[in-house]
Amino acid sequence: MRPVRTLVLVAIFVIAQNGNVNxxxxxxxxxxxxxxxxxxxxxxxxxxxxxxxxxxxxxxxxFYSDMDYRVAIVGDEKLPAIEYRILDANKNVLYSNKxxxxxxxxxxxxxxxxxxxxxxxxSSFNKPGEMPASxxxxxxFGFQLKK
Amino acid sequence: xxxxxxxxxxxLALILVISLFTGCKGGKKAQQDDITVDIKDKDEILQDIKxxxxxxQALPSPLESAMLIKSAGARFEDKLLNPVSNVNNYVTNKxxxxxxxxxxxxxSFASLYEQTQLLIDYMNAAKKxxxxxxxxxxxxxxxxxxxxxxxNNSDVIMDIxxxxxxxxxxxxxxxxxPATAAMVLVGGWIEGLYISTQLVDMKDFNGNKLVxxxxxxxxxxxxxxxxxxxxxxxxxxxxxxxxxxxxxAVFDKIRIDxxxxxxxxxxxxxxxxxxxxIKTDMTPEVFLELSKTVMEIRNSFVI
Numbered sequence: 001m002r003p004v005r006t007l008v009l010v011a012i013f014v015i016a017q018n019g020n021v022n023x024x025x026x027x028x029x030x031x032x033x034x035x036x037x038x039x040x041x042x043x044x045x046x047x048x049x050x051x052x053x054x055x056x057x058x059x060x061x062x063f064y065s066d067m068d069y070r071v072a073i074v075g076d077e078k079l080p081a082i083e084y085r086i087l088d089a090n091k092n093v094l095y096s097n098k099x100x101x102x103x104x105x106x107x108x109x110x111x112x113x114x115x116x117x118x119x120x121x122x123s124s125f126n127k128p129g130e131m132p133a134s135x136x137x138x139x140x141f142g143f144q145l146k147k
Numbered sequence: 148x149x150x151x152x153x154x155x156x157x158x159l160a161l162i163l164v165i166s167l168f169t170g171c172k173g174g175k176k177a178q179q180d181d182i183t184v185d186i187k188d189k190d191e192i193l194q195d196i197k198x199x200x201x202x203x204q205a206l207p208s209p210l211e212s213a214m215l216i217k218s219a220g221a222r223f224e225d226k227l228l229n230p231v232s233n234v235n236n237y238v239t240n241k242x243x244x245x246x247x248x249x250x251x252x253x254x255s256f257a258s259l260y261e262q263t264q265l266l267i268d269y270m271n272a273a274k275k276x277x278x279x280x281x282x283x284x285x286x287x288x289x290x291x292x293x294x295x296x297x298x299n300n301s302d303v304i305m306d307i308x309x310x311x312x313x314x315x316x317x318x319x320x321x322x323x324x325p326a327t328a329a330m331v332l333v334g335g336w337i338e339g340l341y342i343s344t345q346l347v348d349m350k351d352f353n354g355n356k357l358v359x360x361x362x363x364x365x366x367x368x369x370x371x372x373x374x375x376x377x378x379x380x381x382x383x384x385x386x387x388x389x390x391x392x393x394x395x396a397v398f399d400k401i402r403i404d405x406x407x408x409x410x411x412x413x414x415x416x417x418x419x420x421x422x423x424x425i426k427t428d429m430t431p432e433v434f435l436e437l438s439k440t441v442m443e444i445r446n447s448f449v450i
Binding site for chain 1: 203206313370408420423
């Protein structure tokens with residue numbers, strides 16, 4: 001019975017911890033990512049998750065020609081640099097923060113409305129034999145009417 | 148793998164490892180006394196992680212939808228909003244989720260047109276929906292008080308609207324209710340589309356900026372279906388997918404041709420312009436069919 005009891009305890013522990021981590025992501029997003037939007041109005045959507053070193057996330061969103069946009073992508077300080085690319089429907093890379101000193105934000109506007117794809121990747125510390133780092137990564141969008 | 152850990156997939160093992168590393172350090176030693184966990188080779192773990200990538204489907208938020216309507220030069224019409232007197236009609240999880248999205252869109256619309264009393268009424272209606280869904284601290288009385296105190300400060304109002312919406316959807320996402328979160332977004336998106344289509348003056352159809360914004364919503368219909376398909380099997384979501392499928396069939400009649408995108412960076416504003424030409428084709432007949440389909444769906448939500 002002991003292994004079963006242990007497993008139940010571990011499961012409860014894992015669920016509780018995972019809930020805590022998620023709640024921490026919301027707090028992290030508000031504390032560390034939201035301020036990066038500065039004068040842009042946050043659209044109110046929430047995109048955050050715990051990612052692990054080497055892991056990728058994708059986001060699909062339509063952007064409109066009437067707006068100026070800022071995207072802010074911020075990772076927990078325990079994580080290595082967060083890389084992200086913005087691609088069009090034909091998978092052409094329109095922006096890569098890797099070529100811009102791993103900038104957390106990118107400001108853009110569109111001549112015509114487009115659906116774009118964001119690919120976010122937690123880079124690697126490249127430390128073989130060690131457990132991969134993990135932490136929250138938040139993606140937020142701010143907008144303002146085109147100037 | 149150790150048999151005592153065999154019920155866990157790699158994901159469980161990984162979550163456990165992450166959990167141990169990210170919190171509750173005081174309990175770590177005691178756990179180690181009781182169980183043995185095989186930690187896989189890092190490369191193998193990373194390989195598995197890559198296969199489990201996270202995909203976000205981002206619909207325009209109610210605030211963004213309302214902003215798009217206003218930016219197209221549309222007028223405000225309160226009779227298009229879902230009356231707050233309907234609030235007691237919504238008792239199921241699905242109805243409350245969809246109408247949380249609808250009321251949030253309506254309150255965003257009211258806030259952008261400085262309809263102060265309506266804004267407070269709709270914030271209260273949205274609060275009732277959020278409370279009904281058990282979303283803790285989504286919209287608190289202090290938010291409504293702050294709204295009343297800053298009723299002439301549009302920046303603060305937008306900030307409150309955005310924050311309360313984020314409180315709702317983050318709570319639902321973080322508490323394992325993605326189907327409910329998706330239904331909230333669907334409600335808000337359909338309401339924005341409903342208000343837009345109702346505000347189009349058919350005598351001014353050609354070259355109408357609002358019509359152009361409505362055509363743009365075709366770009367989001369697949370995002371919407373993908374968002375819902377993440378919760379396929381949930382009866383409420385399955386029913387919504389049928390309704391959205393009908394809408395997609397109408398959107399499919401609209402042609403959008405886009406030229407390749409080129410980028411141009413403006414040093415002064417530090418902003419990148421994504422340049423491309425777009426050609427669209429929507430006849431008045433297709434618009435009327437779209438408008439009718441949206442109205443049918445929206446009416447099924449608010450009754």
